[in-house]
Amino acid sequence: MTALHDWSLTPSAAVALQRELAPRLILEDRIEAVETIAGVDIGFEAAGEITRAAVVVLAWPSLEYLEQHVHRELTRMPYVPGLLSFREVPAALAAFDALQPRPDLIMVDGQGIAHPRRLGVASHLGLWLDLPTIGIAKSRLCGKHGAVPEARGEWTPLAHRDETIGAVLRSRQGVKPVFVSPGHRLSLPTAVDWVVRCLGRTKLPEPTRLADRLASRRGRVG
DNA sequence: GCGACAG
């Protein structure tokens, strides 16, 4: 019952594809007027056999709820550090198909270019949809950084092989920082700005926080 | 060779 799909690549083939795609990323600000922002996250059911992709769309600048959508499908790949997009992006794309006007900006739960080959899940999704994306991860995949300032909104750079790949942001005082990195079509400063602007009084920005709840079915969103 | 390792 193995559902083969063009996303089901062997690890080495997936790595080769990442190396081919990373150079195509645009890390300059190519983002239009923002009126809607989407948050995406993936959750699992039935001991991981079912993948559940959730997308929540909010209006900017009110952050008012506009719509949500959930797509469920059989899980196609196991979790392998560095290859997360092959496990989650297919389901996320299906969830996005239900959105009529596409969002102007997307916040993804995971890394953008803060990845060994600069192609985290946020970058891969952004490249595929050709939309601006930002990666917001709750923990580090690669790279190193110094002490993170205690004040909310402050950050310290995340570096990897002499490159600045992201920001370790104190999104909420007294709480572990989040790792922000550009996904596609925007710069690091711009990515951090958007995350800070979408922050409520919680650790995660509203789009991602709501998508998280919907994906893990931990409460109502709309 | 020995760790580290998004979700």
Next chain:
DNA sequence: ATCTTGTCGC
């Protein structure tokens, strides 16, 4: 990610 109870703090 997911499995899980109470508990500390704004």
